[in-house]
Amino acid sequence: AQRVTQPEKLLSVFKGAPVELKCNYSYSGSPELFWYVQYSRQRLQLLLRHISRESIKGFTADLNKGETSFHLKKPFAQEEDSAMYYCALREGDKIIFGKGTRLHILP
Amino acid sequence: GAGVSQTPSNKVTEKGKYVELRCDPISGHTALYWYRQSLGQGPEFLIYFQGTGAADDSGLPNDRFFAVRPEGSVSTLKIQRTERGDSAVYLCASSLIGVAGGTEAFFGQGTRLTVV
Numbered sequence: 001a002q003r004v005t006q007p008e009k010l011l012s013v014f015k016g017a018p019v020e021l022k023c024n025y026s027y028s029g030s031p032e033l034f035w036y037v038q039y040s041r042q043r044l045q046l047l048l049r050h051i052s053r054e055s056i057k058g059f060t061a062d063l064n065k066g067e068t069s070f071h072l073k074k075p076f077a078q079e080e081d082s083a084m085y086y087c088a089l090r091e092g093d094k095i096i097f098g099k100g101t102r103l104h105i106l107p
Numbered sequence: 108g109a110g111v112s113q114t115p116s117n118k119v120t121e122k123g124k125y126v127e128l129r130c131d132p133i134s135g136h137t138a139l140y141w142y143r144q145s146l147g148q149g150p151e152f153l154i155y156f157q158g159t160g161a162a163d164d165s166g167l168p169n170d171r172f173f174a175v176r177p178e179g180s181v182s183t184l185k186i187q188r189t190e191r192g193d194s195a196v197y198l199c200a201s202s203l204i205g206v207a208g209g210t211e212a213f214f215g216q217g218t219r220l221t222v223v
Binding site: 046088093095096 | 110111138140142147148149150151152155157162163166198205206207211212213214215216217
């Protein structure tokens with residue numbers, strides 16, 4: 001079975017410090033990976049996908065097939081980054097989510 | 108335009124009762140997904156529709172759960188003989204042609220179901 005693992009339930013980071021949210025996956029084939037974000041009282045939304053290779057709100061994520069990882073990074077955390085972050089992969093026509101990491105930015 | 112709309116936003120029901128949860132996808136989106144999110148967990152796939160047909164219902168936990176999309180637009184998730192373990196947030200998402208086709212899945216706000 002395909003799996004997405006996010007080892008941290010909660011990550012607290014000071015404002016201005018670097019952020020790294022970890023994600024590891026298991027997938028037999030060429031994976032398509034995503035990061036979704038859910039801000040307080042808002043709906044789940046796509047943050048970025050690895051095939052786009054783009055930076056959204058200062059966040060980037062690089063697919064490392066050797067380490068089967070897709071960690072989400074931002075060099076300088078901002079208070080508005082506080083949210084739940086879900087790593088996910090596409091399996092056929094559905095998306096499989098990890099359990100999520102709550103990012104808490106400390107002032 | 109409007110995003111994915113789910114009604115009701117909250118539903119409290121007694122154990123053993125029947126419930127229906129409704130999802131209005133973004134107009135023109137052929138793909139529709141239902142997910143369940145229990146406390147402390149990520150969204151868990153239930154069923155995927157392409158048009159009117161259920162293309163993948165492998166995530167439905169048992170035969171108490173059923174979903175329909177008769178006209179290829181609005182979908183209803185139906186749960187019979189509800190159990191306390193069914194308590195969760197039920198999420199609906201729609202996508203223009205489906206995530207396998209590279210189009211984004213847009214999520215609704217969810218329906219919080221509480222079985223007492």
